[in-house]
Amino acid sequence: MTIRPGAGDGTSVDRLTVRYRKAHALDGISLSLGSGVTGLLGPNGAGKTTLMRVLATASIPSEGEVTVLGRDPRVPAQRQDIRRRLGYLPQTPGFHHHFTAFEFVDYVAILKEHTDRRGRHDEVRRVLEAVGLSQDRSKKIKALSGGMRQRVALAAALIGDPELLILDEPTVGLDPEQRLRFRELIADIAARRPVLLSTHQTEDVAALCHRVIVMGRGRVRHDSSPRELSEVARGAVWFSGERDPRALAGWRTGTGAFRNIGSPPPGAELAEPTLEDAYLLLNADLPAHTQEGSTP
Structure with a gap:
């Protein structure tokens, strides 16, 4: 779900780009x-901070449109x-x-x-x-x-x-x-x-x-409710007796079992996903999971 720029007294950015020398802090987000x-x-x-500074009128965008409370900060x-x-x-x-x-x-x-x-x-x-x-x-x-x-x-x-x-x-x-x-x-x-x-x-x-x-990397990767974001990790979190070497991340829980995130082996004991699990997956650039519900 992506919410597009509105009008009236709203706050929005459209194709917002901020460059520092050759690097893009924001790359055409809306x-x-x-x-x-x-x-x-x-x-x-x-x-994140660059976007907030632009909306707070503390930074000037290189390209794109910005409306804050229905006003033009330029x-x-x-x-x-x-x-x-x-x-x-x-x-x-x-x-x-x-x-x-x-x-x-x-x-x-x-x-x-x-x-x-x-x-x-x-x-x-x-x-x-x-x-x-x-x-x-x-x-x-x-x-x-x-x-x-x-x-x-x-x-x-x-x-x-x-x-x-x-x-x-x-x-x-x-x-x-x-x-x-x-x-x-x-x-x-x-x-x-x-x-x-x-x-x-x-x-x-x-x-x-x-x-x-x-x-x-200056772009919106995902835009949804927290519940929908958590669903991105469904089927990608599992428990095991030892840390699975194939996991992107894994840690021992208070029960002694390891909670792993990544591509589970066949027959693995799957765990209920959390928002944090989905966030870790999105940052790991897993093709099978980052595409679901994401906004390029």
Whole structure:
């Protein structure tokens, strides 16, 4: 299933290409975003961050069309309007380490043109509470743990209740309890507007996303629901007493049996496939399985 670019106040790219010297970071991709959480999966260098930077108006495409919230980011006035309505958490947030958590998020709110001081400070307190940092809002950024800094950056992305939320590796550094709270928060936001989420955590995709896009080498390799993606690996995952040398990947499970991924031998004990299994198969370029449901 491939969703093609739409119109109106939507967000889409059409034949989007980004080149760095002779290399293609993105190679002519087309997709559009609807409501709910769309997950981006792919190895490092697949083009996920480049796509997100283009949609966040932080990078300029070499070719193709881009529409964000119905606006053209190439037009300065429309680009500024996009930034007012957008929430963006980059892969590596830039902090002013001498700011407190409150001061940093307030600074971002000022950049987004929240000019009423009292209303702005109410909004800063709201988003800090949403990410569980109300008690730590007066601490300096440099004194916070990595997970807490990540939550400060997420709070900054939530300023103004954005109409589109773009999150690049948002759960890095979060402990299990914080990740569960993050999922609750994002699921609530996605009930009202689009969220684009890039992550290496397939369990976050399975838990949150109604749609998952697998990228590789600057292209969309697969675009479907998480359940449909998992089906790509059906018949390609099996258990054995020892690691099968023919397997692309295999590991000993808690029961002592090995779980193998690849082309099973005749009579193998097949396992129920997971989203992670399918993702590994797609990255391994198995002809028998990467073609099913994929988007070249």
